[in-house]
Amino acid sequence: MMEELAKSPTDGVEENEIGETFIEWYTSTLIDYIYKMTIASVLFFITYPWAAFFWPPYYFMGRRKE
Numbered sequence: 236m237m238e239e240l241a242k243s244p245t246d247g248v249e250e251n252e253i254g255e256t257f258i259e260w261y262t263s264t265l266i267d268y269i270y271k272m273t274i275a276s277v278l279f280f281i282t283y284p285w286a287a288f289f290w291p292p293y294y295f296m297g298r299r300k301e
Contacts, residue, residue: 280287
């Protein structure tokens with residue numbers, strides 16, 4: 236059981252396929268991160284809509300006008 240959990244993404248893959256496997260793993264990790272951060276941001280701003288005024292673009296635009 237523990238041996239299965241400790242396997243790396245490249246175990247059992249031929250040498251010429253390791254690069255493609257790494258790219259697929261990196262891409263899926265990046266897409267997962269973007270997806271989760273988007274959902275977290277939407278839920279945060281739905282919960283605290285006033286926090287959008289302190290979001291950096293609006294905050295710096297407001298400071299520039301002062």
